[in-house]
Amino acid sequence: MRAGGRVSELKARLRAVREGALLYPFTTMKVGGPAELYVEADTSQKLVEAVIAARETGVPYFVMAGGSNLVIDDAGLSGLVIRYTASNLVADNLTIGCEGGLELWALVQEAANRGWAGLENSAGIPGSVGGAVFGNAGAFGHSIGDITESGIILTPANSLETVGNDYFRFRYRHSYLKESGDILLSVKLKFKPGNKEELWKKMKEILALRAEKHPPHDWPCAGSFFKNIEKADEPYGKLAAGILLDKVGAKNLRIGQAGVYFKHANIIVNHGGARFADIRRLANLMRQKVQEEFGITLEEEIRYVDGLGSRSV
Ligand SMILES: Cc1cc2nc3c(=O)[nH]c(=O)nc-3n(C[C@H](O)[C@H](O)[C@H](O)COP(=O)(O)OP(=O)(O)OC[C@H]3O[C@@H](n4cnc5c(N)ncnc54)[C@H](O)[C@@H]3O)c2cc1C
Structure with missing residues (x-):
């Protein structure tokens, strides 16, 4: 996939830019094909330079960081992906x-x-x-x-x-x-x-709770797939999307290598080589089941990133 804009000018301006870097290793879902152009910004100055260079050359760009809330197209992304790692x-x-x-x-x-x-x-x-x-x-x-x-x-x-x-x-x-x-x-x-x-005691309790509910660290996922539903009379003012998904049998759903985690109905896991399209189809099926049963439309918490097109964030 090729972006519009003056790509060769952008390449000349950003010396550390790489072509065709695979994006899946930079995500927790482990899905994502090559970026036409990819650069790491380990200082805020480099982030500013990369974003301004992309804007001035008309090349679409996307800024990511930990990749833990993203589902990236395995067909790859046109334009420039900037991964921000500055950590002072x-x-x-x-x-x-x-x-x-x-x-x-x-x-x-x-x-x-x-x-x-x-x-x-x-x-x-x-x-x-x-x-x-x-x-x-x-x-x-x-x-x-x-x-x-x-x-x-x-x-x-x-x-x-x-x-x-x-x-x-x-x-x-x-x-x-x-x-x-x-x-x-x-x-x-x-x-x-x-x-x-006391803070560490609380944090350890939270980590233990999360370890119980969430997939093990080596199971690729993006955390909760859908947002909870805002509802004042529920704990923390939210009705957990996972509860609704569990009631419609989502834990048994799987498309290709994308499946719902057996302990948590709001988490999609990649069983190895899951395709972007499978994940989207599975998510749509989950949403459809909740819509039919409860008349509630679930909204993704994760963000899909596909062909950058003309949109830059
Ligand atoms: C196992 C697991 C458990 C999780 N549990 C929770 C949870 O309990 N609560 C929760 O809220 N989330 C949770 N998440 C989701 C995720 O961790 C958070 O959303 C996280 O804050 C995303 O940060 P990131 O650096 O990975 O962002 P990325 O996934 O890299 O990017 C997410 C979005 O942020 C934008 N972005 C990133 N950095 C910048 C920047 N500097 N400027 C502008 N835009 C930027 C990107 O453009 C993108 O649109 C979980 C995820 C996993 C995998």
């Missing part, structure tokens, strides 16, 4: 500032080791801090937006801006980054005083 961290006075490519788990541990509370419920969520802010990731009634103080973004007009919590318009699995096309370079999070031992 500065901590002071109950505040941690870090780059978006930092692993969320590294941040969770850093805060807990300092006895700073606020992110302990996110223990065990894979992916990066930037990806977490993008989708307002969280668990057990808490989300990263609850403690986000500010961020530095690159706007579609190529300006760098510092934005406060309001900008993000956080709600359940949503931030304004999903609408704006802004790229998050770094973020500042504000914690509360806590107790290191």
Whole structure:
């Protein structure tokens, strides 16, 4: 697949760019074909340069990080894929500032080791801090937006801006980054005083719970496939999509090498060589069954990424 835009000019501008890099190793679902162009940004400066170069040459681009919320087309992607891995961290006075490519788990541990509370419920969520802010990731009634103080973004007009919590318009699995096309370079999070031992005790309990519910680490998946349904009288204000899916027998569904995890009806696992199309068909079947039985339309929490076309995020 070939993108529009001035690809050779972009290649000349980004010296570290690779052609045809396979994307599946960079995802937890282990699905994803070659990127026409691929570059890693291990500093925020490199991220800015890559995004601006893609914009100025008219080449579609896609920014990813931990790849834990993505299902990427096995036919590959045209355009430029930028993987953000910059991970600097500065901590002071109950505040941690870090780059978006930092692993969320590294941040969770850093805060807990300092006895700073606020992110302990996110223990065990894979992916990066930037990806977490993008989708307002969280668990057990808490989300990263609850403690986000500010961020530095690159706007579609190529300006760098510092934005406060309001900008993000956080709600359940949503931030304004999903609408704006802004790229998050770094973020500042504000914690509360806590107790290191108690935080670790809680985190270990959460990790044990997750180990029970989720597939083992070597089973490729993207976590919960569908969003829960917002419902005020349910625990944490959400009706678990997994409960509805379980009631319609989703745990027995499988298409090709894509199957629903036998212990958790809202997780699709890749049994080895699952195709992008199989995963989408399976997800559509799951949604259809819930729609028919309960009249509720499930919405993907994961993001499908196929042929970049003219859309750039
Ligand atoms: C086993 C498992 C368990 C999970 N459990 C949970 C859970 O309990 N709660 C939960 O909320 N999620 C959970 N997830 C989903 C996933 O871990 C989160 O959504 C995570 O925050 C995604 O981060 P990432 O770096 O992997 O993002 P990616 O998958 O790389 O990207 C996701 C989206 O974020 C965008 N993005 C990434 N970085 C940036 C940036 N710097 N600027 C702008 N956009 C950016 C990408 O363009 C993409 O659209 C789970 C996933 C797995 C595999």
